[in-house]
Amino acid sequence: MEATIVPDVQKHYPVLLEEIISVITPQHGGTFIDCTFGQGGYSKKILEFENTNVIGLDRDIESQEVANSILENFEDRFIFKNLKFSQLTNLKIKNENIKGVIFDLGYSLTQMKDPKKGLSFNSTTDLNMQLGLNNYSAADAINKLDAKELEKIFKYFGDEKDAKYISKNIVKERLNKKIDTQGLIKIVDKSKIRKNFKVHNSTKVFQALRIFVNKEISELIFGLINATKVLKKGGVLAVVTFHSLEDKIVKYFFKSLSQNKSISRYAPIIEQKETLFNLSQKKPITPSDLEIKENPPSRSAKLRYAIKKSDFFNFDTDIEEKFKNFLEIEKFGDKL
Secondary structure (H helix, E strand, C coil), X not given: CCCCCCCCCCCCCCCCHHHHHHHHCHHHCEEEEECCCCCCHHHHHHHCCCCEEEEEECCCHHHHHHHHHHHXXXXXXXXXXXXXXXXXXXXXXXXXXXXXXXXXXXXXXXXXXXXXXXXXXCCXXXXXXXXXXXXXXXXXXXXXXXXXXXXXXXXXXXXXXXXXXXXXXXXXXXXXXXXXXXHHHHHHHHHCCCCCCCCCXXXXXXXXXXXXXXXXXXXXXXXXXXXXXXXXXXXXXXXXXXXXXXXXXXXXXHHHCCCCCXXXXXXXXXXXXXXXEECCCCCCECCCHHHHHHCHHHHHCEXXXXXXXXXXXXXXXXXXXXXXXXXXXXXXXXXX
């Protein structure tokens, strides 16, 4: 879940850039954490404003090259760390004035075109899909997990309606040979009950595998929790999502920490805890028609943001319990 997909004809296009800037207001100064540094689009824009500092994080070590080019001009105001954003509390930022934390949960053209990562349908190499700091690959999952486990990955992480048939055929085919990228695509094509001629048949399976391999659900959940911890009062947590599961997690997290639970009018009156977030806009911000025209993959992007109301580090959230089933599926990787 790094940076944003862009078409071949364009350079990196940071989605909803102007909207992000209007939300985090770097013109007032402060330190900002770009949790999905990627090609550095957000970081570069923030650093154009005086009195700003940026900490860029990315699990993909190949982002270091882009970071080095920014360091040449902003050595005193920019830091890059090859780190998962779920681990951002490992940063030594206790006294920093953290005014904004940004997540862009897409992935870049550079990553898509990298044959070693195996994210593209056109890849002729082994299944990989590791975005960095991983413990196992998509090949490990496809060739070692049982049919029931694969079915759950495809169903819950990809919303794949034919998950059962695809999983059974994978287990059958791998008895003869190890399954690579093109082999998996053929199995999916053969297993689909209803063909989709507008979207690649393997889209949902690839999405599910990428989420599983990179533990994107737990990364997002703990990333949100830890980002909230480091923010100062008045700081903004901004998240750009690209598929419904990500958006569901972000929406629930923000809503659960900005609203008190409803209580029956017949129940005893009790004092409720102060809420942590202020949601000035409950509906997500989406790209303009112009942006979608210039960068079609941005059409599925949704920006949600919340403003921290007070300075405290520890807080209670039930988000792990809410999405427990998804976290349990991620644990299938512990055996790989």
